[in-house]
Amino acid sequence: MSARGFTLLEVLVALTIVGLGMLAVFTQAGQSTHVTVLMQERTLASWIAGNRVTELAISRSWPEIGETGGELEYAGRQWRWRETVVATPSPALRRIDITVALAARPDEVVHTTSAFIGEPPPPLLISPWVRDAVFDGSEPADGGAVQ
Numbered sequence: 001m002s003a004r005g006f007t008l009l010e011v012l013v014a015l016t017i018v019g020l021g022m023l024a025v026f027t028q029a030g031q032s033t034h035v036t037v038l039m040q041e042r043t044l045a046s047w048i049a050g051n052r053v054t055e056l057a058i059s060r061s062w063p064e065i066g067e068t069g070g071e072l073e074y075a076g077r078q079w080r081w082r083e084t085v086v087a088t089p090s091p092a093l094r095r096i097d098i099t100v101a102l103a104a105r106p107d108e109v110v111h112t113t114s115a116f117i118g119e120p121p122p123p124l125l126i127s128p129w130v131r132d133a134v135f136d137g138s139e140p141a142d143g144g145a146v147q
Contacts, residue, residue, distance in 0.1 A: 045111035078103035
């Protein structure tokens, strides 16, 4: 009578193959999670830098040459930004470099943005007689109806 079944050696080889396969799957899942977290950090950091550029662009003040920075809470995390404003060959433009990092790891820059900001226009000056004629607060003779 012959015995049927697997030998101990066959079982160990099968377990080794299954273990290596599972190790590869877990390693890939860990790398995928790590890449997802990095992409999320880069996306949030780019939004922070873009928001800062927009603030500077719509500001009525001309950014001073030099380096400034700050911290903010964004998407449930603390971030640190640093902006460097430098002169350009054109006196009407300034270059702004903004770096963003997590406050917990300030030496690891997550994102860098560079932008050029033009000198803001002078305030609009309206002569008093035009201002009074246009903005006198009176109603038009036709009641403001569109013809």
